Amino acid sequence: MKHKRSIIGFILILMLFTLMLYYSLDHNNYDPGAWYIIDHFEQFSRTKVVISGEVKNVDKTNNTLLVQVYPSPEALILVSTTENVSTIHQGDIVEVYGLFTSRNNMTAEKLLITEKWKNDLIYLRSLPAIPFALYLFFRTYRFNPKICRFERRKNHA
């Protein structure tokens, strides 16, 4: 069939788009985002949830963290914890598992802290992968605009 390839591609794109749409429309029922939890915190007063964000302030006296929740820059949550916060610094990335006690307050059962420099290093370490993958790919394949497809280079046939 002449357009078999285009039809397969179109069906796959449609399936992927449907999957993404289903996730974005239904995730609040199963895996609610931080923004939804903050807006409907009463619903989650007995359910433990996970939020992640950046530490904006550390109060070592009261053992609390002020966390700016991802991906909502204006959402700030005060997290109370029994864990030692003396090693946590402003800018560190935190994953919090716990209960909401009010709209902007949370009691953490578990914290996972990633130091800022270590978090930045993940992105820096990722950079060499782009030229590495592109080099390997274009060493082996080239794009043929006539047939709109990638084909193996002759020395890699």
Add this chain to the structure above:
Amino acid sequence: MPDWFTHSLIGWITGKTIKQDVALVVIGSLIPDLVKIDLLFTWLQGESSQFFAPLHTPIGALLVAGIIAVSFQDIRKAFIPLIIGVSTHFILDFFLVHVPGGGMKLLFPFSWEGWQISLIRSDDYMVTVVAVLAAVIVYAIYRAAARRKKHHASP
């Protein structure tokens, strides 16, 4: 997530050792992290993380691999190394530490449950160091084998 470089090196080692198309295994090993497109939207002040999240699920990554494979001469020959690469990505991410409830949704869309073994921290750069060393060893072994083959072939 371990960094992309670790993923691509593990993909390269896997492709080399199982004699698959290394270039496509490496590309496949990076497919699930296409989810990071949402960083661009976050930077542009948009909220898109929940839309792109399925790209970091096995079914979403397989669909992306299928879409990429369609642009190759032989779809099946391209699809197999791509899904091998995708598999290496999920195997590696499966060992990451998250707080409870923060794991990968391996069975999405049939289940929203997160799965994780919690052995490696995502910020642990020693994983990258080990991957680099392993890749160097594999490269040295294959280079030595190729030299030996060339030596035996010449009269």
